[in-house]
Amino acid sequence: MTSPGRTEHLVLPGVLTAAEAAATVAGILAEQRADGAIPWFRGHHLDPWDHIEAAMALDAAGEHGRAEAAYRWLAEHQLPDGSWYAAYTDGDATAPSDRGRETNFVAYVAVGVWHHYLATGDDAFLDRMWPTVRAAVGFVLELQSPGGQIGWKREAPADGGTPGPGEPAPGAAVTGALLTGCSSIHQALRCALAAAEHLREPQPGWELATGLLGHAIRRHPERFLDKSRYSMDWYYPVLGGALTGPEAKARIEGRWEEFVVPGLGVRCVSPNPWVTGGESAELALALWAMGEPERAVDILRSIGHLRTPDGMYWTGYVFADETVWPAERTTWTAGSVLLAVAALGGDTATTAVFGGGGLPSGLEPDCC
CATH class of the missing domain: 1.50.10.10 (Glycosyltransferase)
Structure with missing residues (x-):
């Protein structure tokens, strides 16, 4: 089991303590097969x-x-x-x-x-x-x-x-x-x-x-x-590094109220009353990448209700019915939370691949 001493850099007040981060890591490790494969969860x-x-x-x-x-x-x-x-x-x-x-x-x-x-x-x-x-x-x-x-x-x-x-x-x-x-x-x-x-x-x-x-x-x-009904289409051009600066800001602001449910997280699909942990953590990463760490932390704090006693996270929550759905705790949801916290905490590797500042951009075509 991962010890809290190995996850002290994943502490984020109101989101994770070192012990909580260690439990989340242990939850992912428990689902990993001996051959290295990491399914959503065993079975x-x-x-x-x-x-x-x-x-x-x-x-x-x-x-x-x-x-x-x-x-x-x-x-x-x-x-x-x-x-x-x-x-x-x-x-x-x-x-x-x-x-x-x-x-x-x-x-x-x-x-x-x-x-x-x-x-x-x-x-x-x-x-x-x-x-x-x-x-x-x-x-x-x-x-x-x-x-x-x-x-x-x-x-x-x-x-x-x-x-x-x-x-x-x-x-x-x-x-x-x-x-x-x-x-x-x-x-x-x-x-x-x-x-x-x-x-x-x-x-x-x-x-x-x-x-x-x-x-x-x-x-x-x-x-x-x-x-466009899917929140991922909204924030992924920012998360993937194609949109930065004012263009990224304009895109996120343009549909914020449509997708973000205060205190609960981010809708997966608009207008469905369903927030999901993975989309919420990814939006937090996108917010961090565009220079808004405070809003990123707020989003991560809002999905605390999805955390389970074993350190994993429910995939989503139907707030109209006050029901967890689906009743599954996925390795990728837990992983997305840890990566968002790592970026906010300045983890070198995570900030490099999601910040993108040091990554090659390719050759812009002569178009438009």
Whole structure:
């Protein structure tokens, strides 16, 4: 079990004490399989994005060995085309439950790997994981359109099979682009470029792709599917680093009252009376990134009602019915809270990947 002494840097008055942070870390560790996989909770599925978010939280808490095990799981089970399936039953790599391959899920390994490297300074780890990151980015960029946006996913192969070495990826490409997913990919590409620069592995194609994607997010909302009911589409362009400064401020202010429920957290979908811990913690991260730590802390304090005695967090709460729903405590919700607290506390690795100040931005296209 993680001791409070290892989580003193995760103390945030009104949000977490060192002992509470230690309990949350212990809760995530309890759900991690021996092979490194981190499902939502044991018996549920693992998806690659949330697996990585939980691993990043472990690094923020100093559990570097357990975080590295999570990245080793990804390296060992990456598909030949550079992707991972969208879901695996209980984190069992032999039991995929959704054989689609979502681009933002695949790209996020770059964020996690760069975060782990910054947290540990482990050059050998970065060398080992570089082929995994490079292959993942290759898969993602195959679905980039000329306008910069990146298609959502490849569908599951019709025959249920997997691609063999050197074979093209089976499954139809879904070219419709999600703003939330693409904003996350934007952050991932910047982290991938940072790793490439550190390793002296120039990737000019990635620089072009990153610039195109960032420009599409900032200037071409028509290139993305309309998911504006979801709060993630509201704050993710800020969280993913595509919008900064006055543009970020204007975006957050524009729909604040629509999504933020004072004292309870952030709605997942407007106008549904349902607040969720993950979205609330991510908004707190976005607020911190745009220079508003006080409001970030207020958001984190507002979801204290989701915390359970074992240190984990309920996924959400339907305030119209005063009911916890769904009745599950997910590793990724707990992870998102720990990462937000780590950023607010100045954790070097976490501030670097979410602050973005030192990350490459790619090449801005000659457009508009």
